[in-house]
Amino acid sequence: MDTEYAYVDGNAAAGPLQELLAVEPTTVQGQCTTCGRTSVLADTRVYFGGPGLVMRCRGCGSELLSVVTTPTSTRLDVSGLTCLTFPLET
Numbered sequence: 001m002d003t004e005y006a007y008v009d010g011n012a013a014a015g016p017l018q019e020l021l022a023v024e025p026t027t028v029q030g031q032c033t034t035c036g037r038t039s040v041l042a043d044t045r046v047y048f049g050g051p052g053l054v055m056r057c058r059g060c061g062s063e064l065l066s067v068v069t070t071p072t073s074t075r076l077d078v079s080g081l082t083c084l085t086f087p088l089e090t
């Protein structure tokens with residue numbers, strides 16, 4: 001049985017993504033892909049050096065995310081996190 005799902009282009013996600021990116025980043029909760037530890041981003045280890053920063057898990061030391069800025073762009077790599085949970089304003 002073929003099922004076709006309707007979709008729209010990525011512009012439709014602009015509003016929800018803007019809301020997420022406006023949240024205080026240190027309150028966002030992430031889960032380490034290596035050890036499964038879950039914590040807010042404020043409860044990590046951050047290393048500066050080179051062209052950016054690296055955020056590491058306090059549980060196992062694995063890289064959770066990195067931010068690298070060049071003269072033309074900023075690259076955010078979150079491959080060390082299984083998911084991010086953004087708190088809602090209450």
Ligand SMILES: [Zn+2]
Nearest residue numbers: 032035057060
């Ligand atoms: Zn970990």
